[in-house]
Amino acid sequence: MNKIERRDFIKKASIASLAGSAILAGCESKSKEKNVYINFKKNFEWKMVTAWPPRFPILGEGAQKLAEQIEQMSAGRLKITVYGGGELVPALESFDAVSLGAVEAGHSASYYWAGKAPAAQFFTGIPFGMNTLQTYSWLYSGGGLELWRELYEPFNLIPFPAGNTGAQMGGWFNKEINSIDDLQGLKIRQPGLGGKVITEAGAQAILSPGGEIYTNLERGVIDATEWIGPYHDYLMGFHKIAKYYYYPAWHEPTGVLEMFVNKDQFEKLPKDLQLIIDQACRAANLDMLAEIEKKNQEYLNKIIDEEDVEVKPFPNEVFNKLKIYSAEILDDIIANDEMSRKVYKSYSAYQKKIASWSKSADSNYGISI
Numbered sequence: 001m002n003k004i005e006r007r008d009f010i011k012k013a014s015i016a017s018l019a020g021s022a023i024l025a026g027c028e029s030k031s032k033e034k035n036v037y038i039n040f041k042k043n044f045e046w047k048m049v050t051a052w053p054p055r056f057p058i059l060g061e062g063a064q065k066l067a068e069q070i071e072q073m074s075a076g077r078l079k080i081t082v083y084g085g086g087e088l089v090p091a092l093e094s095f096d097a098v099s100l101g102a103v104e105a106g107h108s109a110s111y112y113w114a115g116k117a118p119a120a121q122f123f124t125g126i127p128f129g130m131n132t133l134q135t136y137s138w139l140y141s142g143g144g145l146e147l148w149r150e151l152y153e154p155f156n157l158i159p160f161p162a163g164n165t166g167a168q169m170g171g172w173f174n175k176e177i178n179s180i181d182d183l184q185g186l187k188i189r190q191p192g193l194g195g196k197v198i199t200e201a202g203a204q205a206i207l208s209p210g211g212e213i214y215t216n217l218e219r220g221v222i223d224a225t226e227w228i229g230p231y232h233d234y235l236m237g238f239h240k241i242a243k244y245y246y247y248p249a250w251h252e253p254t255g256v257l258e259m260f261v262n263k264d265q266f267e268k269l270p271k272d273l274q275l276i277i278d279q280a281c282r283a284a285n286l287d288m289l290a291e292i293e294k295k296n297q298e299y300l301n302k303i304i305d306e307e308d309v310e311v312k313p314f315p316n317e318v319f320n321k322l323k324i325y326s327a328e329i330l331d332d333i334i335a336n337d338e339m340s341r342k343v344y345k346s347y348s349a350y351q352k353k354i355a356s357w358s359k360s361a362d363s364n365y366g367i368s369i
């Protein structure tokens, strides 16, 4: 490079650098503005860690679809890379990872965080609690989501309902359950509040990781297990090794999933991207539910028609006793935690209020068809 070329290069580089500074200054002044609605010049790349095994049917797939929709709706301005549990952080550390800002977002079920905040359980679904439709009504129109946000605020997180397992199933048993006494001494793989309830009934709640349930049931290490619903249960192969498949899922009448985002990162987004996250999560509630309901009916029919399994309801006596034990467990939780008391007050009042409408609109219709 001769002298003239060098001077020319320096001149061009200076102009480029000045132009660059001007663009940066422009972005900075814009990002400092409050309530920026849209900014086509700034792209965001987020990571979302999930509590699901990689490519887990419906739940993990739904998280992936949610990320893709956010990217498409934002014309690529918010790109979210999704990681299965253990790919970036262990499944049950996703809450902390997002809370501390190591990653921007997570996808999970709030009841996994009961150890950090007992009231978190109410937002996924509770034994003998509201069904899916009633729960969404409480969350979006009955003050539930505001309480959920209040609960996550100290963790620097904002939760969004984002997907659903729908109503689950009662579980697979190798012994017929004719009375509450038949649960005595049974070893049942059942986590969460449901596990506490069956312990009250004299059973032993066992925690088996997903990958070990089949072998444990086959070898008699456990006598029964609950998992999700007919589709996921079929994929697990339980119909090959258990004789009875009970309904309903008294312990999980719905299963609200969540996307949670780091509050600081969320606040850095222009308003339109914030709204896109909110709306894409609402769409995920519908999409995942539609998909799982379709798969569950297909696979329930398959189990009834093709497998040597008796599909039956829990006897009334068992159902009613479990309901009493559930109320005792919930009383215990709200007696020991102020936020649980506050959330349950709102939840149970809504459940009572909506019951007569649900009965006239849904239950009676169900009976007539």
Ligand code: CA
Residues within 6 Å of the ligand: 168, 226, 227, 228, 252
């Ligand atoms: Ca379950």
